[in-house]
Amino acid sequence: MSQRELFDVAEVGERKVLPSAARASSRSKATPAPVGTGPVGETCRTCAHYTRVVHNDYSYPKCGLMQADWTRGPGSDIKASYDACRLFEPRTTGPDNQPTKE
Ligand code: SF4
Numbered sequence: 001m002s003q004r005e006l007f008d009v010a011e012v013g014e015r016k017v018l019p020s021a022a023r024a025s026s027r028s029k030a031t032p033a034p035v036g037t038g039p040v041g042e043t044c045r046t047c048a049h050y051t052r053v054v055h056n057d058y059s060y061p062k063c064g065l066m067q068a069d070w071t072r073g074p075g076s077d078i079k080a081s082y083d084a085c086r087l088f089e090p091r092t093t094g095p096d097n098q099p100t101k102e
Contacts, residue, residue: 030078031085032065038084045080048089 044050049064061078062070065087070076 029069029071030066030076031063031082032087033085035085036083037086038088042084042088042090043080044078044082044084046091047084048091049087050078050080050091 044061044063047063051062051064051067052059053062053070054060061080062076063078066076
């Protein structure tokens with residue numbers, strides 16, 4: 001078994017991430033993959049899946065890929081500043097994350 005397999009190190013571009021450590025620092029119910037496993041320099045803010053849900057004059061940042069698991073609490077909230085996960089897709093049409101009404 002190689003050292004890489006032994007420690008389950010995922011390699012993403014220049015960045016090496018220990019999935020278990022990344023998972024521990026991520027909010028696993030909020031993101032489809034550990035934060036920091038996507039393209040270096042990208043964040044949820046620049047991802048096509050970044051969504052803001054508006055409810056009662058507040059908006060809650062969510063990952064659109066996790067919609068089936070959205071809660072009505074902070075458990076499924078993400079932060080725009082999160083380093084992108086490996087399912088990151090660049091936004092192509094400006095801020096297409098207009099608030100959605102619940
Ligand atoms: S990078 Fe995109 S797909 Fe990944 S958690 Fe953030 S918004 Fe979701």
